[in-house]
Amino acid sequence: MKNKIILIxxxxxxxxxxxxxxxxxxxxxxxxxxRNQQNGEEAIKEIKxxxxxxxxxxxxxxxxxxxxxxxxxxxxxSKYNHLDILINNAGLxxxxxxxxxxxxxxxxxxxxxxPYVLTTLLLxxxxxxxxxxxxxxxxxxxxxxxxxxxxxxEKSFDGLSTYSQTKxxxxxxxxxxxxxxxxSNITIxxxxxxxxxxxxxxxxxxxxLPFLMRPIFPIFKLLVRPDNGxxxxxxxxxxxxxxxxxxxxNKTGIYCDKYVQLKxxxxxxxxxxxxxxxxxxxxxxxxxxx
Numbered sequence: 552m553k554n555k556i557i558l559i560x561x562x563x564x565x566x567x568x569x570x571x572x573x574x575x576x577x578x579x580x581x582x583x584x585x586r587n588q589q590n591g592e593e594a595i596k597e598i599k600x601x602x603x604x605x606x607x608x609x610x611x612x613x614x615x616x617x618x619x620x621x622x623x624x625x626x627x628x629s630k631y632n633h634l635d636i637l638i639n640n641a642g643l644x645x646x647x648x649x650x651x652x653x654x655x656x657x658x659x660x661x662x663x664x665x666p667y668v669l670t671t672l673l674l675x676x677x678x679x680x681x682x683x684x685x686x687x688x689x690x691x692x693x694x695x696x697x698x699x700x701x702x703x704x705e706k707s708f709d710g711l712s713t714y715s716q717t718k719x720x721x722x723x724x725x726x727x728x729x730x731x732x733x734x735s736n737i738t739i740x741x742x743x744x745x746x747x748x749x750x751x752x753x754x755x756x757x758x759x760l761p762f763l764m765r766p767i768f769p770i771f772k773l774l775v776r777p778d779n780g781x782x783x784x785x786x787x788x789x790x791x792x793x794x795x796x797x798x799x800x801n802k803t804g805i806y807c808d809k810y811v812q813l814k815x816x817x818x819x820x821x822x823x824x825x826x827x828x829x830x831x832x833x834x835x836x837x838x839x840x841x
Contacts, residue, residue: 552577561641575602633679744786745809
């Protein structure tokens with residue numbers, strides 16, 4: 552991984568930070584993004600200390616907004632002339648319905664729009680690299696069907712169910728993206744890290760769970776209690792594998808599970824109607840904004 556340039560969103564904590572440590576230990580130049588200067592600087596210091604690698608950089612950006620994503624891209628391109636690996640790690644599981652400044656539902660903005668816009672705006676720097684890779688993290692307990700008439704919670708918002716819907720929508724979008732880049736040097740893949748104790752999981756409330764699952768909320772909280780990064784380190788294996796393994800160097804549109812095993816992409820994701828409908832919808836929503 553020496554001489555590889557890697558950008559990881561939301562990597563100042565949790566799974567993203569552990570992924571950064573893993574890839575930095577392999578010798579890569581790693582750029583992490585975050586929203587808070589102090590947290591970012593502390594993360595950079597920790598990543599450098601553990602990996603024994605000084606080639607770690609921080610870019611502050613709020614990827615919940617189009618302006619924040621564009622700012623991130625501008626800052627990156629001002630310092631680097633190519634990108635080898637982009638890891639769309641940042642995610643959001645919001646506990647209430649919110650609309651961003653761009654008019655998107657917040658979960659949709661971070662989990663769907665951000666990976667699409669960031670990847671799109673960095674295509675030229677990815678193509679300037681050799682055998683570039685894009686990896687996007689998904690969630691667990693994904694639905695068996697996509698609510699195409701409710702992709703931004705227009706009809707209903709339901710905590711973790713809404714989060715899971717946006718992750719499935721993202722998978723359709725990025726799979727379609729992979730098919731549109733078949734003739735390029737870029738592979739676009741998806742991984743599921745598994746459950747881990749992160750700031751996102753620790754902020755889940757009982758009200759975000761499906762009604763029938765709320766009685767077991769205390770058990771859920773036990774599973775995601777702080778563990779000094781132990782579970783996040785384990786959960787970073789799938790994204791680190793897709794970023795570094797020669798076994799997947801020329802493979803695109805693939806899915807890696809939490810056991811670091813390649814699995815078939817869910818049929819709801821590969822369904823031509825689903826993925827093209829979502830691609831057209833997200834393209835329409837972002838036209839004129841990027």
